[in-house]
Amino acid sequence: MKPITLQEIADTLGISVSTASKALKNYPDVSEETKTLVKELAATMNYMPNSFAVNLRTKESKTIGLIIPEIVHYFFSNVIKGIIYQAEKKGYLIITLQSNESYQLEKKQIELLLSKNVDGILISLANETADVEHLKTIIEHNKPLVMFDRIAKKINCSKVVINDKKAGYTATEHLIESGCKRIAHFRGPLLPQNAIDRFQGYKQALKKHNLTFDPALVYTCNDMSFEEGTYFAKKLIQEHKDVDGLFVSSDLIAIGAITELKKQGFLIPEDIAVVGFSNWFMSSAVTPTLTTIDQPGFEMGKAAFKQIFKELNFRKKKETYTPKVIKLKTALVKRDSTP
Template sequence: MKPATLKEIAATLGLSISTVSKALKDYPDVSNKTKKLVKELAETLNYRPNAFAVNLRTKESKTIGLVIPEVVHHFFSSVIKGIISEAEDKGYLVIILQSNESFELEKKQIELLANKQVDGILISLANGTYDFSHIKAVMNQGIPLVMFDKIAKIVDCSKVIIDDQKAAFDATQHLIDTGCKRIAHFRGPLTPQNSIDRFLGYKKALLHNQIPYDPSLVYILDSMSFEEGQHFTKELLKDHDDIDGIFINTDLVAIGSITELNKRNIKIPEQISIIGFSNWFMSSVISPSLSTVNQPGYLMGKKSFKLLYKEIKKRKEGKKINYKNIELKTDIILRDSTKKL
C-alpha cells in the first residue's frame, strides 16, 4: 500500500490540494472546521509528507554532512556523538564520511556531500590535506561549512578548536614543574595545524624555563598509532640516555610508549615521565595511568553543530555570515605517569 498524499486527502474530502496543505500547517486562511477534518483524515491515513518533494520545493534537506579522518577513534567518536545529538535536537540528520587521513578521499567525500545537497558541512581535515580548493569550492556554492579540531588557518571560515599551543605549553610546563630537564616530544606530521601548534607550545615552554631546545629530541610521527608509540620509544632510547620526560601528541601513541617502557622495566614516572594528549578513556585504566590534556570532544561536537546551524539559518534568511572562531578550554588531568608536584 502506497503512502498517502495530499492529493488523495484532497480528493476524498472534496478539497483542493492547497487547502489540505495549508490546513496541515495551520495557515490562518483555512477554517477550523476543515482543519479538523483534514487533520483527522491525515491521522487515520497515517499521512507523512513526502520528504523528497519537500526537499525539492524548499531547497533544503535538513541534513548535514560530516567528514572526519577516522571513525574508530575515541576523540572523534565523542565529537560525532556531540554533533548527532545536537543536530537531532534541531531537526537535522547527519551523514558521516571518513577521509582516512587522505587528501584525495577527503576531496571525494566533500564532493559527494555537495552533490547530495546537504544543508551544511562539518569537517576535520585529514593530515594529508595540503590544498584547500575543494573546501573553497563548496563554500562558493553557498554551502555553510565549519571546521573543527584539525583546521587550516589559511581558510576563511568558522572554526571551533582548542588552544593547542597553550595546552601543549601547559603539558610541557607540568613536566618541567615536576623536575624533568631533558624532555622529548613525539609530534604529529608536519602539515596539520594542531600538530604544529603543539610543537610550538612545547618549544615555548622550554624557552620559558631556559631549557635549550634540542631538535634531536623531537620525533615526527606519521600515523599516530600505538605501534608508532612503541617504535619511536625504542628509537628515542637508542638515541639518548638522558631523557627524563616525553610529551606525546596523542594518548594512543603515549600508551604505546608506556607499553614499551614497561617492557624494559623503565620506571614511570621515576625515570621517565610521560604526558599525553586527548584523554582517551583507556588512559585512565592502563598502568601507570596516563597524565594527559583533556580535549572536550563531545562539547566540541555540540558547539560545531550550533555554529553551523546558525550559518544555515543566516543563509536562508539571506543575511551575511560572519565567520566565528570558538576556542574551547582544555585542562590537564594528572595521573600516575608524571610525578606529583
C-alpha cells in the first residue's frame, strides 16, 4: 500500500494542492464546501501527511532527544516514563539514548541528535562528565536544552532538580533526632553535583546539631550497586565499631548494607539506624522497611518535558525567556529502619 499524497487528493477532487492543503488545515479563506469535500476524501483514503515533507517545510520534527546515563534504573526509568508521557500528550516523540555513564558517548550522542535535527535535548549527565563544553554546542545550535537530576551548574539552561542538599540534611537530621551520635555516609561518585549536594547536606546537619564531622565515616560509592552496599557495610563495621547511624545516597546500596549488617548480627534500627535515598519501590518491601527520601522521578520527567515545551513555544513566538531552575519537592518517608 503506497501512501497517498495531497496531490492525489487534489487531483481526484479537481482542485489544486494549495487549496487541498489549506482545506485540511482549516484556513479561513477556503469555502466550507471545499473543506468538507477534502476532509472527507482524506478520511476515506486514509491520508496522512508525509511527515518528512512537513518537517522540511516547517523546520521542526516534533521530536526531542533524551540522553540518560542508564536506562535500567528505577529512578531514571521513571523519569523517562514521565518525559514520554508528557511528550505524547503534547504531540512530541522522544528519541532515547543511553550514555552509559560515559563522557565520550554522551558527547557523541549530542552530535548525533543534533545531526538528526531534534527540536531540543533533555539530558542527565554521565557520572564521568566533568567538562561541559559539549553542552554548549546544543545552545549554539539554537536548540533548547533542559537538564535534569544530574546537572551542570555552569551551563546556562533550564534545569529540573530536587534540593539534594536539603534532602541530605533532612535525612541526616532524622538520624540525629532518632538519637544517633556517630553517623556514617555512603555517598555517590565524586563528580555529580547531586552526590556532592547530598554530602553537603549531611555535613550541614551534623554541624547544626553539634556533631563532629569525621571524614573517615564517609565512603564513596562508584557503581551504586547492592554489592557496593554489602562491601562498604563490611568495611564500616570493621573500621568503626561505634557507628549507630547510616545515611546512604541510594536505596539499593542501603538495602545491600542492611543485608550485610543483619547477616553480621546487627539489629536495624536498634544497633544501626539507616536512611536511604530515592524511595525505590522495594524499600517498602524489604525487612525492615527502609526509611528514605522520596525522589519524584515521574514528576521530574514531566516537569523536564513541560519546560522544554515552553521554551519551544517561546522560540516559535520569537519571545525571549530566561532559563529556569525548577526544584521538585522531596519528602522523608519514615519506615522501620530508623527508630
